[in-house]
Amino acid sequence: QVQLVESGGGLVQAGGSLRLSCANSGRTFSIYSMGWFRQAPGKDREFVAAISYAGGSTRYTDSVKGRFTISRDNAKNTVYLQMNSLKPDDTAVYYCAAGPWGSLRVGLSSDLTSWGQGTQVTVSA
Numbered sequence: 001q002v003q004l005v006e007s008g009g010g011l012v013q014a015g016g017s018l019r020l021s022c023a024n025s026g027r028t029f030s031i032y033s034m035g036w037f038r039q040a041p042g043k044d045r046e047f048v049a050a051i052s053y054a055g056g057s058t059r060y061t062d063s064v065k066g067r068f069t070i071s072r073d074n075a076k077n078t079v080y081l082q083m084n085s086l087k088p089d090d091t092a093v094y095y096c097a098a099g100p101w102g103s104l105r106v107g108l109s110s111d112l113t114s115w116g117q118g119t120q121v122t123v124s125a
Contacts, residue, residue, distance in 0.1 A: 001026045002098045002114040009094060009119030012086055016123070020081040022096030022116055030054075030074040033101040036081045037109055038092035038121075047107030048094070049081060059105050063089070086123045093118040 008020040022034065035050035049070040050059045058070055067086075072079040079096060097104075099112035 002028065002032060004096050004098065004114060004116035006094065006096050006116040006119040009121045011122045011124065013124050014087055016086050017082070017084045018086065018121060020083065020094055020096075020119060020121070022079045022081075024077045024098070026077075029077040029098075032098040032114075033104045034070075034072060034079040035097050035099070035104040035107075035109075035112070036070060036079075036094060037097060038090075038094045039118075040092040043092075045095070045109065047109065050101075050104035050107070051079065052101050052105075057101070057105070059107070061107065083121070086121075088123045088125050091121060091123050093120050 003025045006022050033053050036048040039045040051070045055072050069082040095118045096116045097112040098114040
């Protein structure tokens with residue numbers, strides 16, 4: 001069973017950095033690929049980044065390439081999202097999710113059944 005809890009959000013000025021964490025309290029974390037999604041007010045949820053179950057493959061949406069880095073530590077049952085050079089457009093609630101790599105690698109969220117509660121990221125101009 002996968003139970004996900006995000007942390008690390010907050011308020012930061014444009015150009016700053018944050019690192020989000022997503023911890024899984026279940027015992028099967030290492031078999032799941034993981035992804036980060038975000039939802040800004042009035043907008044649909046969008047894909048941000050994904051990492052395969054062993055960490056060998058990653059994917060990013062174009063708007064965060066070169067600024068965000070997804071990583072995972074299976075020994076700690078945790079996936080991270082390092083966010084640098086933050087922009088006001090990055091303001092959103094960020095969610096982590098677990099699921100099949102075939103869906104996450106293309107940013108598909110419709111068949112992901114395990115989600116965290118979300119953490120707010122606010123970037124001021």
